[in-house]
Structure formats: C-alpha cells, structure tokens
Amino acid sequence: MATRFNPRAADARWQAVWAERESFRADDNSPKPRAYVLEMFPYPSGRIHMGHVRNYTMGDVVARHKRMTGHEVLHPMGWDAFGMPAENAAMEKGVHPGGWTRDNIAAMRTQLKALGLAIDWSRELATCEPTYYGQEQRLFLDLYAAGLVYRRESAVNWDPVDMTVLANEQVIDGRGWRSGAVVEKRKLNQWFLKITDFAEELLEGLGALDHWPDKVKLMQENWIGKSRGLRFRFDFVGSSDGFEVFTTRPDTIFGASFAALSPDHPIAERLAQDSPELAAFIAECRATGTAAAEVETQEKRGFPTGLSVVHPLDHDRHLPVWIANFVLMDYGTGAIFGVPAHDQRDFEFAWKYELPIARVVAPAGDEDAPVTGEAYTGPGVIVNSHFLNGMSVEDAKAAVIARAEHDGWGEGTTVWRLRDWGVSRQRYWGTPIPIIHCDACGPVPVPRDQLPVVLPEDVSFDVPGNPLDRHPSWKHVDCPTCGTPARRETDTLDTFVDSSWYFLRFASQPDDRPFDPAVVARWLPVGQYIGGVEHAILHLLYARFWTRALKHIGLIDVAEPFAGLFTQGMVTHETYKAPDGRWLAPEEIDNGIVTATGEAVTVGRVEKMSKSKRNTVDPAPILDGYGADAVRWFMLSDSPPERDLPWSEAGIEGAWRFVQRIWRLVDGLERADGQDAAVDRKVARTVVGVGEDIDSLSFNKAVAKLYELVGVLEKAGPSRSKTEAISVLIRLVAPMVPHLAEEAWASLGEDGLVSDASWPAVDPALLVDDTVTVALQVNGKLRDTIEVPKGLAKDSLETMALGSEKVRRMLDGAAPRKVIVVPDRLVNIVA
C-alpha cells in the first residue's frame, strides 16, 4: 500500500531528533578539517520572509554538504537586534524596544527551526544583550586606546521634530521621513572610527579575495575611491596667505582660468563675515539638497570674491577666486582650480560667468581648435603650456608634479573618496558608547571593571528625542579619573558596529572577553558567507575594516573575515492591480478576478516582494501546507542563486510533487539482485555532478541532475543497482530536503541519521563512457548522429561519416572539399 510523505509529522519529529542529539553542534577541538558557513544574520522584525528562507536554505545546503564530506562545520545563527524599528514600535505601540525585540526573536527562532536548518543553536546570540554589546564596548575601548577612535564636530541631518539625527537615506525631499519636518544641517560632536587609516589596505586586500564576486569588489573599490594627483598651494596676490587645492589633472595647469572654494571652506566662511551677500549665497548653497539626482540638474553657481591668486608656474598670471556651489568641502582640500576646456563642470561654470576657456590638450591636428559645446576630456598632446608642450597627458602629469616638488609649492599625493566612519547615533536602542564626559578631564573611557555599560530599562518614548539623554539618573556618574560629577555619553553605536564582529563571537564566546583568539584562529576566516547584495558596500566594508583594526592592535591574526562571499538574488513575485489602480495582494485574487468584487485583475511586472506593492508571500502558511522540504527544494530550483527567483504557486506545487516522487521510490522499492550498468553509471555521474554543483553553489544545476536521476530510477526495473542507487539518491538530496531524507533513510533500514552519513563514494571507472555519440555535419549543419566506441580513430570516423545515408543525400554526389574530424565529438564535411 503506497503511502505519502507527511511533512506535518516528519518535520517536527526529525527536528526534535537533531536537537536532542545535538547533531549540528560545532566542536572547537575536532581534528577534522573545518568549514565555517555563515549567512548574514537577520534583523528580528517579527516574521521571516522569503528572502530569509532562500538565504538560509542555501547556507544550509552548503553546511550539510560540508558535514557529509568530512568537515567539522560551524553554522551558527543570531540576531542583529538593535536598531530603529524597535524604537519606532515603541513610539507607535507603546511597547518597550527590548520586549518587542525579544518577542520577535522568539517568534522568528521558531520559524527558522521549522525550516530544519543544521544550526548550532548553542551559539545563538543577540546583539541587544549586554553579554554581546558589553564585549563590543571592550573592543571599542581597545580601538580607542589604539587611537583609532576620535571625536570631532561634524554636520548632520537634524530632524527638529523628532529631535534626532537622520541618515541621508531618511531625508526625503529635504524632510524627515517620519516627521515630515524640514531637515536642518547641524554641527554635533560625533564619534568616528578611523577607517581611512586602512583605505590602502582595504583596497589592496580586495585583490586576494578570489572567492568574492567581482561586482562586489568593484563596488568597494569605487567606494574607497583612490585618486592620484597633485596637491598644491595658491597664494593670494600680494600676500603669503592662501589655500591648497587638489587635482588629478596637473597636466592641465596652464589651462586654469579661475580658482574656486567650497561654500563650506573656512576662507569662504571668514569672507562671509564681512559680506552679507556672500553669507546669503552660502546659506542658499546649503539649503539646496545634497541628495541624489537633483544635484545632476542643479545649475553651477558662483560668487566672485574679488580676490585673486598667483598661478604657481606663471607668476604674472592671476586667477580670480570664486565661491562655487559645486565644490565639495569633504573631498580633497575643498578647493579647486578650474580648467574649463577640460572639465565639464568647470566648462559650464566658465560659460555662465564668461571666464576664458583655453585649450591645453588636443588630439593631433586640432591644436588651435577652440573648445566649444562641452569640455574635451579625451586623449591628446599638451599645447599652449610652455615646457609641457608636446608631452602626453601622462608625461605632463609627472612633469608638473616633479616641478612642484622641486620648487616646493606642491606635492604628488593620493586622495580618497572614503571618509571616516561616523558611529554616533542619538538613539536609545543601541550599544551605549562607553565614555564619560568630564568638564575637567574631557572624554574618559569607562574603566574595564565597570563594563558593560547597560541600557536603562525604565525609559519612555512619549516625547521625541533620545531617551538616554533625558533619563533622570542614568547619565549622571562621577568621573573615573578625578571623581567630580560627570556625564555619560548618551549616544549609542551605529548598528553596523554590532554586525562588524559577530562572526568572531560565533566562533568563540567566553564570558570575560569578546573572544578567545586561539579559538577564533581555528575557525576564521568564514569559508562561505552568504547574503544580499544590498550589503555589498557598507556592512562588508565595515566588517573588513573592523577585522583589520583588531589585527592591527594584535587581538586576532586574520585580516580578512570572509574568504568566500556569495550574494544571492531576491525572491520576486508578480504584482496585481485592480481597475482603480490599487495594488492587490495575491490572496485577494482567484483566477484573474478579485475574489471580493469580481473585478478583472491587471497582472503587472514581476518585482521584488514589498509591502508597498502588496506582492509579498508569507512563508509561514506555505511551510504549514507543504512542509519545509518542498519550500527548500523550490528555493533551490530553477533560478541560479545569484539571480532573482520568481515565487509562484505552481513552482511550490512542483517542488511538492518531487518530494513525493522521491518518497514513492523509497516506499515502493522492490529489492532484487542483479546489476544494472546503466543505473550504476547514471548514479556515479550524478554523485560527482551534484557535489561539484553544490561546491560552486549552482543549486539549480544540482536540482536538474537529481530530477534526471529520479527519472532514470523510476523507469529502471528492480535490481541491486537500483536498491543501492536509491540509498545514494537519499544521501544526495539530504542537504536539500533533510526531513524527507531522514524518513527515507530510516525506512530503507540504514544505520543512524542520514545527517551523519558520508557523501557517497564513486568508482571512477563508472565515470568513463565506452561509447559516444558523434555529430555528423555537412557545411556546419547537423545531418546525422552515430554511436561509436569512445576513442575511435579519425579515419574510421571519416569513413563512417561519408557512409551515412543522410550525409550522402546532402552531398548529392559531390566530392567533399574538406573533412574536419574532432574525435568523440563530430565530423564536419565541407562540400
């Protein structure tokens, strides 16, 4: 009597067995080779979404496969538990961020466990617990002691209603995303980490990351933004006073027709004190948003200071000094020289204010052609430039730098786009910065024996602003140095700090320090890290920096935290619209009709699941209905893992059918003797192929090979080969559909758990085919195929090809002009 695989019963049963046996506990002292498999830990929003399911399924397949191939596997899970949503919930619902977060963690832990992940839950951590963030405070103080942390005044986006700092992404059209209030630029004292000290290292280090996607490495390279150029000093006419500029095009120095300062430049601010017009201009520049695309369309504007500077290579030439809205204070020196002929921004500026546009670079033959319409940025030879004339652009750059250094007015230098990492957040739900401010002693680190600095529980969110700042007692402490009354730092750390070292804490979590370096050394670097591309820059760069900083101060011995990185695609879904244009959720629709109203539905593009488009699918009911294995199988099927995966009802149905097909093979197995060579060969090829596909994370290809094998086994008659093949099949699918695999393993009467089984061995002889199919082409077009023994000689193949009836018909009596024979592949006859 045929039965069905029933995930409702099986999933929970096997999950309980794994938990009880601690099957996935990682042993720090194991003699086996180690594999650290990690997926980016989730923010505990309250429910898992399909993106989590896909991410953790992929990691789980890798982890389980590594176990089967003899590795000691570390595959942990934790919670990126600090951050704004908890405070927003507190404000909206009046709940405590801690309670809200911990409830969410409990709910999501249950959901993740229902996926049957091979996780070492004994290492679970949450960044919002003092046991974690207290250790983070230690690391922060270590970096502080090493001079990698500093404090300075910096401009921030300030929301005057919510009384908080906003990230650039939270400023929409110049207004706070929550309050809608017009955002102000404010200067606040903020803590910074000196990531720029590591710019060169972080850039160079990318070169050794062979198992990272090129795309991510390139994005980081661009973000770090290394530029070589010349930094030099302009003196005001008749004065020894002046300012520095930076350029990557010193070769165009004779084409300069003006100098420009950023509106935020100290000289501009000084001049503004005596000039209300300039002060007004600067205020206008600051008012217009620095955000996004509006910059592109924004007009170049300037304010003439009336001052001039001396050209360093021609003291008789004086360049007017402008304040210009397109000069950024935080790149280079905040000042430039303008070469309108060869820089598009300078060109637009010069055009508007009628400044000279002098060509100094020209393609051959165009030496005297004026530059019109747009700046010329192409290659060429230097012209109109005294001693540079006739040089290439590259030679001229070197020559000008050499001259500047020889004469002492400038030097070749490197400028970075990367800026130091501001980590201060004026929020409650984050790691308290372990610093005490004393009027007499300045900022003083909290003594180690007073760590952790724990967040107070009794806080309210009924008024805007930082609850830590207005808490009646928390911030009032005595100075650790002089004992006089002092104040705690009330800012908390950016949550990216929390996620910059959690992978170290997973490897080792002693009570009295952040980690044991010896144990960390055994596990790190992470062998395979998996997560979304949205973290390609910030998280992955910060984690690289933090790891390097810890190595720099001697706490660990690894420089790069993640040896292998994989960025998976999103889970997408069709979108639906009602006739009136409102978005419809999938469950409101039946067969192209809105269930409630009978209206026709317009099916829109397949897009990333999002609340606004209402095209999300909650994994929970799907897991209930189909079980974990069908969901996992679907997540691995069809789409390559780096690409988006369109979710569909039909797709999950297909996965469900396949799970049952495997079960029927096991359930309906008739044991018999006798060999089936074709089955043996197919099995051997599949074992090797699936193993390779999992190693390269090509899960969709592994899935296709498994479908093929199942198809072959379904058609094969009973034999010893088939019986063994089914046992092999179960081991091959075990990383993907572990519950079914355990159930089948037990049903087959195999020993122990399939989770502890080894990956099947293969007889290499079975991988070699003794016959091959050879294609016969005439003029490159396929006309026939022949089965021949592998390795058949060229002349035999040629003879057979010319003997083919279909080939003869195509040749129509004509003698072949040429015959190309590729043994074991094809014969091409050129007529």
Add this chain to the structure above:
RNA sequence: GCGGACGUGGCGAAACCGGUAGACGCGGCGGACUUAAAAUCCGCUUCUCGAGGAGAGUGCGGGUUCGAGUCCCGCCGUCCGCACCA
C-alpha cells in the same frame, strides 16, 4: 554623466575550452486509469511549411572560423552601483 552586469522557447533556465542549442522544471495540448474528481502514469510541446522531410532560429547589424549562444567590432534594450569626487 561614470562604472558594471545581462539579453536563449509561452515562463524559470541549461549548454565544460568555439563543436548535436533549448537538458531539467513550470505552464499548455492530447491520452490512460477512475462512476467522477484528486493523485498518478504515458506522449507531444522553439518557430514556419509539411506525409516523409525541409527551412529559420540564442536582442539587432557586421566580422573571424570548416563550425559562433560562446571570440572580435558597432548598435539597441533592460537591470544594478556610484553620483558635482576636481
């Protein structure tokens, strides 16, 4: 604007080093089983014409080659990242 990726059936996709394009899955069509449905099984499913068979075909236009989805040149389109970076 700069940088990058990608473009293959109705859909998701495969195709190792230039060598039988479309494996595998979804959907669709036809059939079997059944009182019926579900489940399951079998066959067909790139397009065009057709009895067999033939022709076309990997975004478009060229090129290299006995042979191009794959290599080269030029377009077009989609997506992603950065965005006044001197």
